[in-house]
Amino acid sequence: MAPSCFEVILVGFFLMIPVLYEVSRTFRYYLKFFIYYGVVMVNSLLVLPIMCFRPKNVKNYLLASATCSFCTHLMGVQWELRGKEHLEKERACIIVSNHQSSLDIMGMYQIWPIMQKCTVVGKKQIFYAWPFGLAAWFCGLIFIDKMQSDKARSILNSAIVYLKKDKIKLWIFPEGTRRNTGKIHPFKKGAFHVAINAQLPILPVVFSSYYFLSSKEKRFDAGRVIITTLPPISTEGLTSADIENLIEKTKNTMTEVFHATSREVQQSNISS
Numbered sequence: 022m023a024p025s026c027f028e029v030i031l032v033g034f035f036l037m038i039p040v041l042y043e044v045s046r047t048f049r050y051y052l053k054f055f056i057y058y059g060v061v062m063v064n065s066l067l068v069l070p071i072m073c074f075r076p077k078n079v080k081n082y083l084l085a086s087a088t089c090s091f092c093t094h095l096m097g098v099q100w101e102l103r104g105k106e107h108l109e110k111e112r113a114c115i116i117v118s119n120h121q122s123s124l125d126i127m128g129m130y131q132i133w134p135i136m137q138k139c140t141v142v143g144k145k146q147i148f149y150a151w152p153f154g155l156a157a158w159f160c161g162l163i164f165i166d167k168m169q170s171d172k173a174r175s176i177l178n179s180a181i182v183y184l185k186k187d188k189i190k191l192w193i194f195p196e197g198t199r200r201n202t203g204k205i206h207p208f209k210k211g212a213f214h215v216a217i218n219a220q221l222p223i224l225p226v227v228f229s230s231y232y233f234l235s236s237k238e239k240r241f242d243a244g245r246v247i248i249t250t251l252p253p254i255s256t257e258g259l260t261s262a263d264i265e266n267l268i269e270k271t272k273n274t275m276t277e278v279f280h281a282t283s284r285e286v287q288q289s290n291i292s293s
Contacts, residue, residue: 097243104250
């Protein structure tokens with residue numbers, strides 16, 4: 022039986038994918054993100070039946086991490102972790118990290134086995150992106166409405182009680198919105214209010230620049246990212262009156278490391 026016109030077109034399309042991937046930067050950009058989001062969604066669906074037996078348990082992140090971390094090889098992104106010893110310690114703390122892209126999740130998956138017990142603060146809209154949002158709920162992700170800052174702060178302060186008791190780290194992106202612009206943007210106060218109120222240390226985590234990624238240029242090349250965990254910043258004895266100084270100290274330290282590691286990965290890319 023001769024193949025139908027649809028079958029011929031379908032085969033031709035799949036044969037063209039490798040060619041388009043090599044010659045079209047735009048096609049490569051969209052294909053990589055399609056694969057990335059597809060893997061994340063399928064992975065979420067596969068692990069949901071297991072997560073059902075321990076709902077809202079932060080150890081579910083480890084399961085998701087183990088089954089999804091291979092995606093980084095498909096994307097051609099290499100991750101290097103520095104300051105591992107700060108993440109290994111079993112203690113409650115507030116992790117603050119710069120936020121450049123949804124690819125941050127892929128980097129977090131690489132270090133979750135080291136952090137062990139850690140959960141994340143995310144906007145409530147994430148919950149509706151099923152099955153990923155549902156899996157995030159089963160992992161114990163803390164959903165907040167960024168438009169209602171007082172309510173969001175109340176939710177975080179309530180969560181801190183059991184996080185301190187169980188020695189769980191809390192990961193917050195203080196910039197709020199992800200922006201890949203080659204710099205660290207101003208921090209919102211929420212994470213620092215929570216840290217001071219709970220008297221928990223701030224643990225800065227810095228992702229170097231995603232120089233290989235540009236939504237404006239529709240570019241998603243292979244690349245390398247350095248994730249640097251800095252020594253904890255104590256909040257012991259601090260009050261709300263100290264919050265501006267705490268934010269400035271944290272941001273300045275992170276910015277210095279961000280620029281240094283970003284130069285390093287870009288120079289190594291040029292030399293290779």
